Amino acid sequence: MSRTARNALLLLIGSSLVLALSLGIRHAFGLFLQPMSNEFGWGREIFAFAIALQNLIWGMLQPFVGAFADRYGVKRTVCISALAYALGLVLMASASTPSALILSAGVLIGFGLSGTSFSVLLSAVGRSVPAEKRSMAMGIASAAGSFGQFVMLPGTLGLLEVFGWSTALLVCAGLIALLLPLSRLLKEDLHSSAEVTDKLPIKTILQQVAGHPDFWLLSLGFFVCGFQVVFIGIHIPAYLIDQQLSAQAGTTVLALVGLFNIFGTWGAGWLGGRYSKPHLLALLYFLRAIAIALFFYLPLSEFSAYAFAVAMGLLWLSTVPLTNGTIATMYGVRHLSMLAGIVFLFHQVGSFLGGWLGGLAYDQTGSYALVWQLSIVLSVMAALLNLPIRERLVSFANPVKSIE
Numbered sequence: 001m002s003r004t005a006r007n008a009l010l011l012l013i014g015s016s017l018v019l020a021l022s023l024g025i026r027h028a029f030g031l032f033l034q035p036m037s038n039e040f041g042w043g044r045e046i047f048a049f050a051i052a053l054q055n056l057i058w059g060m061l062q063p064f065v066g067a068f069a070d071r072y073g074v075k076r077t078v079c080i081s082a083l084a085y086a087l088g089l090v091l092m093a094s095a096s097t098p099s100a101l102i103l104s105a106g107v108l109i110g111f112g113l114s115g116t117s118f119s120v121l122l123s124a125v126g127r128s129v130p131a132e133k134r135s136m137a138m139g140i141a142s143a144a145g146s147f148g149q150f151v152m153l154p155g156t157l158g159l160l161e162v163f164g165w166s167t168a169l170l171v172c173a174g175l176i177a178l179l180l181p182l183s184r185l186l187k188e189d190l191h192s193s194a195e196v197t198d199k200l201p202i203k204t205i206l207q208q209v210a211g212h213p214d215f216w217l218l219s220l221g222f223f224v225c226g227f228q229v230v231f232i233g234i235h236i237p238a239y240l241i242d243q244q245l246s247a248q249a250g251t252t253v254l255a256l257v258g259l260f261n262i263f264g265t266w267g268a269g270w271l272g273g274r275y276s277k278p279h280l281l282a283l284l285y286f287l288r289a290i291a292i293a294l295f296f297y298l299p300l301s302e303f304s305a306y307a308f309a310v311a312m313g314l315l316w317l318s319t320v321p322l323t324n325g326t327i328a329t330m331y332g333v334r335h336l337s338m339l340a341g342i343v344f345l346f347h348q349v350g351s352f353l354g355g356w357l358g359g360l361a362y363d364q365t366g367s368y369a370l371v372w373q374l375s376i377v378l379s380v381m382a383a384l385l386n387l388p389i390r391e392r393l394v395s396f397a398n399p400v401k402s403i404e
Helices: 003-026 029-040 044-072 074-092 098-114 118-128 131-163 165-177 179-185 202-210 213-242 247-272 277-297 302-315 319-331 336-365 369-386
Strands: none
Touching (some): 003 098, 003 118, 003 165, 003 179, 074 098, 074 118, 074 165, 074 179, 131 165, 131 247, 131 319, 165 179, 213 277, 247 302, 247 319, 277 319, 277 369, 319 336
16 A cells, blocks of 8 residues: 555544534534533523534634645644644533533534544545545445444433433543544645646635636535534423433434435545436435424324434534535645635534524524424525536636735
């Protein structure tokens, strides 16, 4: 095996482990909504707002963190972000006021996630492999993040039941600290590509991408993905309890989502190497609309909840390798972290609204019905937005004179 191939393999393994830990813990935050809210007498909106702000901070910082990773490498990016993530978890473990929760769970963990999640790590993986293997490699790394969700959810529930929410968060902080030694696997050659964009100022690239309608269609579709996954991830455990199902049922639903998301993301990566990725995205969003509608409007039982978890698991983060792969195909890989970060900002604005509106709607109406119905409508809209996207390499013009 050549040195380049060995480094690419180590990068894929390291990225998969980082995503498994980072996203596994992130997906378990919904389990802390009820115990923390009950202990401090908060409404659900306060905790939901903190997690929604986390997603918004994550998205707002993502283009800048992505540009940093494009220039200085994913290893440094993961190290800095992991420190912020671990500190946020430590402070969250002692948060007894809304402001402390917002600073820890919202600001610090949001910053930590911006450098330890998909946009940065999948971009590094995409740069390290040939174009024909890119979608598959991204699918494998995305599946690892799903495996982390599957493992961490029951593990976190066990910690909550035995030690309480504060100790559970401290254990999670210790796990995030493991990202520091794991970052040694993230070796990449940032100067190995020979793309036209290597010679263009970042300002020129951003101006020309901004004038491309398909970029905005892809971004708006990804907004819907963020809205749905964060609303469901944060609120479905409480929603099922409200419907007289057990707390274990909510945890099992999220764990099943994580388990079947492994197959969904891997399958999306495989299909993305063979068929139009925008058309696959449109299909995924249409299927999400059907799954959510059936879950919400049909009589609820443990069986229907688990069936919904399986369906949504297959569709959950399958959008990620397809979206990032579309960006790479259209704009190249040299500035992939930055451009994927901009698209991801839309995802996180949707995440903020999905997480916060879920808590707000419940506190105001005593029901999640409005947000479930909105999720169905948004799914159909996202499918229609992705249908006209043309997946082909975009030519960048190199101006004679430009100022970076």
